[in-house]
Amino acid sequence: xxxxxxxxxxxxxxxxxxxxxxxxxxxxxxxxxxxxxxxxxxxxxxxxxxxxxxxxxxxxxxxxxxxxxxxxxxxxxxxxxxxxxxxxxxxxxxxxxxxxxxxxxxxxxxxxxxxxxxxxxxxxxxxxxxxxxxxxxxxxxxxxxxxxxxxxxxxxxxxxxxxxxxxxxxxxxxxxxxxxxxxxxxxxxxxxxxxxxxxxxxxxxxxxxxxxxxxxxxxxxxxxxxxxxxxxxxxxxxxxxxxxxxxxxxxxxxxxxxxxxxxxxxxxxxxxxxxxxxxxxxxxxxxxxxxxxxxxxxxxxxxxxxxxxxxxxxxxxxxxxxxxxxxxxxxxxxxxxxxxxxxxxxxxxxxxxxxxxxxxxxxxxxxxxxxxxxxxxxxxxxxxxxxxxxxxxxxxxxxxxxxxxxxxxxxxxxxxxxxxxxxxxxxxxxxxxxxxxxx
Numbered sequence: 208x209x210x211x212x213x214x215x216x217x218x219x220x221x222x223x224x225x226x227x228x229x230x231x232x233x234x235x236x237x238x239x240x241x242x243x244x245x246x247x248x249x250x251x252x253x254x255x256x257x258x259x260x261x262x263x264x265x266x267x268x269x270x271x272x273x274x275x276x277x278x279x280x281x282x283x284x285x286x287x288x289x290x291x292x293x294x295x296x297x298x299x300x301x302x303x304x305x306x307x308x309x310x311x312x313x314x315x316x317x318x319x320x321x322x323x324x325x326x327x328x329x330x331x332x333x334x335x336x337x338x339x340x341x342x343x344x345x346x347x348x349x350x351x352x353x354x355x356x357x358x359x360x361x362x363x364x365x366x367x368x369x370x371x372x373x374x375x376x377x378x379x380x381x382x383x384x385x386x387x388x389x390x391x392x393x394x395x396x397x398x399x400x401x402x403x404x405x406x407x408x409x410x411x412x413x414x415x416x417x418x419x420x421x422x423x424x425x426x427x428x429x430x431x432x433x434x435x436x437x438x439x440x441x442x443x444x445x446x447x448x449x450x451x452x453x454x455x456x457x458x459x460x461x462x463x464x465x466x467x468x469x470x471x472x473x474x475x476x477x478x479x480x481x482x483x484x485x486x487x488x489x490x491x492x493x494x495x496x497x498x499x500x501x502x503x504x505x506x507x508x509x510x511x512x513x514x515x516x517x518x519x520x521x522x523x524x525x526x527x528x529x530x531x532x533x534x535x536x537x538x539x540x541x542x543x544x545x546x547x548x549x550x551x552x553x554x555x556x557x558x559x560x561x562x563x564x565x566x567x568x569x570x571x572x573x574x575x576x577x578x579x580x581x582x583x584x585x586x587x588x589x590x591x592x593x594x595x596x597x598x599x600x601x602x603x604x605x606x607x608x609x610x611x612x613x614x615x616x617x618x619x620x621x622x623x624x625x626x627x628x629x630x631x632x633x634x635x636x637x638x639x640x641x642x643x644x645x646x
Contacts, residue, residue, distance in 0.1 A: 226252035243282060260285060286357050293448045294353030297362040301442035302345055304374045308438045309341070311379045316386060316431045320423060324403040327418040328428050329485035330509050331502070336432060339465070344439045347457035351449040358447040360606065370597065374442070377592050382434035385585045389426045389578055396574060398560070400517035408519050409533040416509040420516050422568050425486040429469055429582065436465040437586055441593040466586075473582075474575055477563050483510060487575075490514040490542045490565030513542035516566035518558045525550040536566065 209232075218229055226242070230252050233240045241258035242249070253259035260282060313336075320326040363370045393399055402421045404410040410417060419428070440462045445451045452458065472486040479496040482488035490513055497503045497511025513536040522544055526534040529548055536542040542565060544550040551557045553565060563569035570578070595601055 223248045223251045227255050230255045290353040290355075290357055290448075293358070293362055294351070296364060297446065297448040298349050298351060300363060300371065302348055303366065304371060305345065305348070305435075305439050305442050307375045308378050308382075309435055311375070312382050312431060312434050312438075315379075315383055316427050319383075319386065320427045324401060324421065324423060325405045325418065326403075326421050326424045326427070327415065328424050328431075329419040329483070330416045330507055331483050332419070332428050332432070332485075335484075336435060339461075340432070340435050340439060344436065344458065344461045344465075347455065347461055348439055348443045350457050351443060351445065351452070351455045354445065354448060354450055360447075362448050374593075374597060378434060378438045378441075378589055381585055381588060382430060385434070385581060386427065386430045389430065389581050390423065392577060392581070393422060393426065393574070398571065400520070402517040402520065404515065408515060408523055408535065410515065410535070414508065414515075414535075416507045417512075417515045419485040419509075420488070420514050420566075420568060422517065422570070425568050425570075426578070428484060428486055429473060429578075432465065433469055433582055433585065436462060436469075437589055441589055444593055444598060446598045469582075470579065473578060477567065477569055482514065485509065485514075485568070487563075487567075487569050488514055489516070489559070489563035489567035489569060490536065491563075494538065494542060513537060514566050514568075516568045518566040521557050522550050522566075542566075 212229075212232060213236075218226075221229070226244075226249065230240050230242055234255075234257070239258070240256045241260065242252045242256040243260040243262055244250075244253055245262045249261075253261060262282070317327070320328075365371060399422060401423075402408070404418045404421070418424070440452075440458060443449075443452050443455060443458050445454075472481055472484060475481070475487070477487055477489045477492045479492055479499060482493040482496045483499070483502060493510075493512060493514035499510060503511040515536065519536060522536070523532070523534055526532070526544060526548065534544070536544075540546075543553055553559060559565060559567070561567075561569040561571050
């Protein structure tokens with residue numbers, strides 16, 4: 208009987224236990240076995256098979272992993288199930304990759320800034336990242352629908368596979384390189400002043416939210432937010448398992464809002480909006496931001512207060528000569544030294560420059576455009592990597608090479624072990640994305 212089972216096409220008039228035996232026989236040959244049935248006598252076989260497909264709403268549907276009563280109980284609904292499942296898996300991997308990049312990038316940028324000058328970022332920077340990107344944008348990532356056509360290969364399901372690691376490592380590494388490149392460019396400018404809020408101006412621990420009033424914190428804020436928003440977006444590209452990203456209007460809208468907001472902060476003069484995020488902000492606009500009642504109400508002190516930019520060092524050195532070495536601006540004196548003290552006037556170039564009034568972290572126009580070029584390059588490079596490497600021609604070439612290797616191994620197995628070995632080798636599922644970047 209074992210000699211003819213592999214050539215049998217139809218098994219008829221079988222008892223329930225005979226169906227189980229047939230399924231287990233083929234499984235013993237290391238084959239992936241599927242079975243469909245519609246009655247109670249099929250329950251044993253459905254349960255024993257790797258893929259049990261119940262075409263019933265009765266007993267068989269209770270023991271089978273998949274049951275359908277749709278479209279006249281057709282097996283074609285399995286295609287819809289696989290399409291939805293693969294799209295769901297691709298989305299889960301996309302959100303997983305985003306949150307890993309989030310953790311690495313956030314930790315690295317905060318560590319770099321803290322080690323360099325004990326710098327942090329404004330309070331509303333964290334709120335925007337956690338709510339705007341971590342909640343709202345990630346939710347829009349999950350709204351992509353599956354493609355209408357079933358792909359010939361499956362998405363990766365390996366958390367440590369080459370495709371997953373490359374999709375995490377590339378945006379992380381490019382974000383850190385972008386930060387370091389922008390910082391090094393800024394350090395080379397003659398107008399740059401390094402400010403360590405704790406050691407240089409004796410900032411109190413209670414004023415932690417003002418540790419972002421520096422040139423370095425602004426670049427850190429824009430780099431971090433841009434990298435997270437961009438990573439969330441490129442991980443939503445449709446590929447072969449989800450519809451084109453253009454059909455996901457939610458993620459496109461949120462992405463556009465973040466890009467507009469970041470480049471607005473970078474390229475526009477100081478404003479109340481800038482001072483919410485402590486980017487290109489000065490003392491005058493920081494105080495006027497108290498008009499933003501709701502934001503000022505929930506602020507720990509950053510919105511509506513004084514801006515403690517690097518120029519505070521000048522005033523503090525001058526105040527030390529009159530016996531107040533740890534003086535800090537406060538709203539009582541309009542964020543300036545008390546009248547009558549021998550300090551630099553507000554309109555002095557030592558205090559106000561590049562169109563900003565009072566202590567500030569404003570950049571000159573030429574440097575803003577240089578930063579703009581760096582950030583646009585980061586965006587383009589990451590989009591290109593996703594489209595050309597992870598989902599484009601590079602991935603296709605690697606996938607074809609992997610399939611040729613699989614076919615070659617299958618032929619060797621056929622020659623070495625005969626027909627049974629050949630059957631076993633050709634029952635593996637189509638190449639997955641796990642094999643994309645593998646040797």
